[in-house]
Amino acid sequence: MKLYYTVIFLWFSYCALSQTPRIALVKPDGTTTIYSTIQAAYDASADDDYIYLPGGVVDGLSINKKIHIIGAGFNQDSSQVTRSTKISSFLIYPSAAGGSIEGIHFWNNCVFTGVGTIDGFEIRKCKFDGTLNFESTTINIVAKHNQFSTINGALTNSFFYNNVHIGTFSIGGYCEFKNSLFFNHNFSNNYNLPQNSIYKNNIFNSVNSTTCHFSYFYNNVNMLASGQQNEIYENISEQFNLIFENPGAGPPYIYDVHNDYQVKSTSACKNSGTDGTDRGIYGGTYPWVEGSIPSNPHIYFKQVAEETNANGQLQIHFKVRTN
Template sequence: MKKIISTSILSIIALLFTCISIYAQTIRRCNNNVGVSGLNVYTTIQAAHDAAADGDIIYVEPSASSYGTLDCTKRLSIIGNGYFLAQNSNVSFDLRMSMINGITFNAGSANTSVTGIYTNNLGFNNVSNITIERCYIQNTNYIAFSSASQSFITFSKCFITGNIWGYSEAHSPENCTFKNNIIGGGIKYFSNSVFTNNTFSTQNNSTLTNLVNSTIANNIFRSNACNSCVQQLLFDPIIHTGTTISNNIIACLPTGNTCSFILPTGNGNINNGDYSTLFLLSDPYDVGLIDKNFQLVLTSPAKGVGTGGTDAGAFGGANPYVLSGLPTVPITTNFTTSGAGNTSVPLQVSVTVRANN
């Protein structure tokens, strides 16, 4: 009898059995690959959400196409396969991403976590306590679609190419955390929030603006030195009321120029660094925007300049950025099969699984 096994299924079999023994919640699967069906398998993320109960886990399995959009009104754990899998080594054997076009968090979705997902945009509609970790996020994202404030939104170890904005200065999100992200867009309108160990690869003047009573520490900033930008200071105290700025480094392109955006003197801040000496590539911003290229070289001026002698940037600190956004669950790194079997010739399968932190 011939056996046909979907590689998409096999890529998570070990992961599922491990998690079933750990969690009491129902595990639901998003899989839109041809021929995959069964109990608790859904072809869209919204269908998986609608069938789920608070506390359930949804695995968004690798696919060549998106699972659509999600209006989230439940407390869920949504786990994907990561991103940049073809560009980085030692990752899942299935190199396809887990894609969701967009996620809007609504009332009822508090304490939801999303990890390992590629998405175009996120929206936060009057909801708090959301964790976005190890995700690839594009386009502009708004934390509030109305004038109500949001709070306790966490972005950790994400690759972000779009903007993340609060609703307005008068209704800014509070107690939010941005840590160990690589960020290519602008962030503004936050209060009582923390921005630590991020690598800001953007070269515009809106990298961080309109922050109130917040902390900016251990970050790397890129400055594109140009005369037209000189008067638009990134860290003007007028637009950062009560904010503490320490142990950051701002580096310039082109090399040898003076930074247009200036960090406050003292408090361990470093101005006018040489951007071309920071990372594995002299300017990773202009080379395909792949996360691995933002790793620090051994001689990087960002080494040891963070609080307590830690490295500045996304790969520094106690919980550094994880390449490809690999989720904190076991992953299948290798799979081989003889492809067929019968009563006299068993099907031969070899699976290698690695734990992730």
């Protein structure tokens, strides 16, 4: 449920805020401290703390604490006021297990690394231009509402819900993929899907055959899986332009955040998921959040008066929503 707030700031308050560093470290008891750099906030953090990042370019970080880092989002359309949060890369170590990242645009690689197994981490509403790389043995990753390119490395026993995949995989398998979109902008005939995995209610951008072994395919769209000992049930084929409200120009179809990937009422994908909701990212237990807005309060509208009032005050009008 979205909550809407209207906030009126006086001019002197606005000036003070505009000069204040905007990286917030929030303790479990609500105690909040503002820092000028992500490194300073991280150095002062402890397990279970939250770090909130502003829009704009933020330095990379090595993470070896169980903390939660939340940015301003990656979708340009919904981050016009705050700007999106952009980071080159994160290095995530085993002692960060149990933490999470959300609302960040990574233009380089994000790497899970270090000695030992990384057991448990959540990735939400992030965009990865580069590779998500698992150098360390990693299990129990939960990924929701992300845009991924290539995913490589020693990842197993993990869960991918309502994501957009535009690259290929080279991971260990034993994963679950539900209600996601697969684009494969390489336009090859093989998505190189992880083996020993479960695929349900996903939509692929074209009827391609992929080699995948020992996996369970149920209720997918435009997927022809070849390989050993696969179980395939209730899969259908349907043209992209007949599935979505606005998939963009094609074929070939390219993923674009400006397109509308909600399923048409006339599509065979409508209300035909295994749970009675739509196939694709707007169905399932975790339907896609419009605009990929992160869970922290998000400014989506700003209006500044053209002049001060009789008291020398300038009114600034913000609208904020949360998901």
